[in-house]
Amino acid sequence: MTQAPAPQDLEALAEQLGRVPRGVVSIAARCACGRPAVVRTAPRLDDGTPFPTSFYLTHPAAVKGCSTLEAEHLMEEFNAELAQDPELAAAYARAHEDYLARRAELGQVPEIEGISAGGMPTRVKCLHAVVGHSLAAGPGVNPMGDRALAVLAERGMWDPEHCHC
Template sequence: MGLLPPATAPEVPVTDPTPGSPAVDPSTDPSAGSTAVTDGDLQVLAEQLGRTPRGVVGIAARCVCGRPLVVRTAPRLPDGTPFPTTYYLTHPGAVAAASRLEAEGVMKEMTARLGEDPELAAAYRRAHEHYLARREELGHVDEIDGISAGGMPTRVKCLHVLMGHALAAGRGVNPLGDEALDRVRDQWRPDRCTC
């Protein structure tokens, strides 16, 4: 999937939340090169969300046109609220596609498969651990220690979270997030702009 580097508008003073990360191939890791937040990004996010974005520390994945798909959020919001959802899906088309899958009962079916398929369960547990490690890079919050998001590691309760994680981390990290993205390809896909 082709992603554009961050826009060149003036940056909001945020530091790169992933110092020391291993080098990644931008063609396989959508978050590579997409951590800076610009004033323009914050305006787009407000438009996408219908409210002022809170706790944004980076853009974890971008549309091919450069607009945000997924934000990386601080584990504690500015008002002090613990916030476990590190990767927050913002693109309206992706959000709508995730909502349609949820309405079709996909979460229940995926959760059942976790109990039947040890390999899938192990891969999903690794996704949970990845999520926790990436959030811990942003700071430790006791209230959410060990709690990731989206139902990981034992169930599926939010496809928005799983799709956001898959878009941010790249294919192969969150198996159910990857599957959800595959299931919505006829409605929305990250390699085609629908902004």
């Protein structure tokens, strides 16, 4: 059962995002200190806009770390690995199916049917999205999100086990 976010969660999200959060269903993952790290978002926003990103990374240090890794073209390395490793590609395809199933729990939106996030199921396009999914779903569900989290931790950019607030 999904629990609605507490008022202090919505305040923290607004601070993190620099705007009023939209479509918030719950907090899908938290920093070690308890502040939001990933928000679970409705597949259709209140204004009717389809929103495929069910797991939206909000923690400022995690967002910054993912942006840095994207600027350094880590996705190219990940995409090369996906192309070379059929087992990894199959695991990533399963992550796509998991993402779709979790979003379907919140409702069906025909405009985004079959579309997950982050480039799944065939490529890594957005580290923010795959990291958000990994944090929300837990280790072992999204291999590319898990890999990006490992790089963030190895480089001291962000680690969900330690507060970076």
